[in-house]
Amino acid sequence: xxxxxxxxxxxxxxxxxxxxxxxxxxxxxxxxxxxxxxxxxxxxxxxxxxxxxxxxxxxxxxxxxxxxxxxxxxxxxxxxxxxxxxxxxxxxxxxxxxxxxxxxxxxxxxxxxxxxxxxxxxxxxxxxxxxxxxxxxxxxxxxxxxxxxxxxxxxxxxxxxxxxxxxxxxxxxxxxxxxxxxxxxxxxxxxxxxxxxxxxxxxxxxxxxxxxxxxxx
Amino acid sequence: xxxxxxxxxxxxxxxxxxxxxxxxxxxxxxxxxxxxxxxxxxxxxxxxxxxxxxxxxxxxxxxxxxxxxxxxxxxxxxxxxxxxxxxxxxxxxxxxxxxxxxxxxxxxxxxxxxxxxxxxxxxxxxxxxxxxxxxxxxxxxxxxxxxxxxxxxxxxxxxxxxxxxxxxxxxxxxxxxxxxxxxxxxxxxxxxxxxxxxxxxxxxxxxxxxxxxxxxx
Numbered sequence: 437x438x439x440x441x442x443x444x445x446x447x448x449x450x451x452x453x454x455x456x457x458x459x460x461x462x463x464x465x466x467x468x469x470x471x472x473x474x475x476x477x478x479x480x481x482x483x484x485x486x487x488x489x490x491x492x493x494x495x496x497x498x499x500x501x502x503x504x505x506x507x508x509x510x511x512x513x514x515x516x517x518x519x520x521x522x523x524x525x526x527x528x529x530x531x532x533x534x535x536x537x538x539x540x541x542x543x544x545x546x547x548x549x550x551x552x553x554x555x556x557x558x559x560x561x562x563x564x565x566x567x568x569x570x571x572x573x574x575x576x577x578x579x580x581x582x583x584x585x586x587x588x589x590x591x592x593x594x595x596x597x598x599x600x601x602x603x604x605x606x607x608x609x610x611x612x613x614x615x616x617x618x619x620x621x622x623x624x625x626x627x628x629x630x631x632x633x634x635x636x637x638x639x640x641x642x643x644x645x646x647x648x649x650x651x652x653x
Numbered sequence: 654x655x656x657x658x659x660x661x662x663x664x665x666x667x668x669x670x671x672x673x674x675x676x677x678x679x680x681x682x683x684x685x686x687x688x689x690x691x692x693x694x695x696x697x698x699x700x701x702x703x704x705x706x707x708x709x710x711x712x713x714x715x716x717x718x719x720x721x722x723x724x725x726x727x728x729x730x731x732x733x734x735x736x737x738x739x740x741x742x743x744x745x746x747x748x749x750x751x752x753x754x755x756x757x758x759x760x761x762x763x764x765x766x767x768x769x770x771x772x773x774x775x776x777x778x779x780x781x782x783x784x785x786x787x788x789x790x791x792x793x794x795x796x797x798x799x800x801x802x803x804x805x806x807x808x809x810x811x812x813x814x815x816x817x818x819x820x821x822x823x824x825x826x827x828x829x830x831x832x833x834x835x836x837x838x839x840x841x842x843x844x845x846x847x848x849x850x851x852x853x854x855x856x857x858x859x860x861x862x863x864x865x866x867x868x869x870x
Binding site: 455 | 672674676680681686688689692693694701704813815833841868
């Protein structure tokens, strides 16, 4: 193609104890778009940010010097709990969501969007096992219990962890066309769950005992 | 449980232009095990390592000061090509694989294991689209074209990108029991492809045109 291509910038928002796959599942898929999309990492302060699983990722920008963002990606994770009280993050989300083409959250990330007041009057979802965490942030959100991901205007909220990868391909299909999303799924040998309404994990709503089963405690 | 639990250390090996999901899909699943498993990141030199998709991750250790590792995880990615000529990496892999309980690769990571001579006489697989890259590293490897992942002794090699996450749960089932792996899949809302022999992407063997379709070029 010889026509000039619009280059979008995706801002991946890091905070301490974020969930690895919430962030990196979507970034894998968006990263496969090639030069049409640039991925930048941002945290309250630039520098290393420890994930919930241990490994550290580098935030290239702080909130203060972060460039303009077309797309936002907000992961969840156990670190969400501390961020519910972080006004600086909420203000950053409010400011940046206003100018973003798409603002995405994964897992408990939607609890932070809700706490910042961004989802009032909108449909949204969250991870299944800790669904109440999201719901308790705002009664003005139409919380959808059964969904792999939910799109409402610029906001796209995914269910737990792995659902973010399916959501990312859904957003790629919307912005770049279905065939691009399918090609990326093929390259990454990913069986894309294309139906946002199909939710194999809805039966686990608020079944927090699964966490103990996973950690063996 | 009051019985003392053995704590394993997993070493995630980073190099420039590694594929994000090759690394972080498995680390998500292993990270959900809780205190029974510690994840450490290692690269030739400690410090920031840029991924193929752009974002940087931090290697906590260099090859020289890396602690003992029970499990190895070697991602693939476009950066594999440069590492095929990196003797220091091959020597690190040879030394560490010798003492590891399980040595895992994802995607083109198996080309690096093969180049280091570690897979001679063994069955192994690699990503589908660039399968020839792996095959061309050694004729003494029994390369399996159709497999989600392949286990042969301590070596476990996964097919492309997303297959690493299925492999990780397979290794978790082997080391910690099937119910732990299933609980982790539930917590992360991941539909685990449990059959290592089932390969939905085998038909794409060496179909490199998919990469152009993904990047839109």
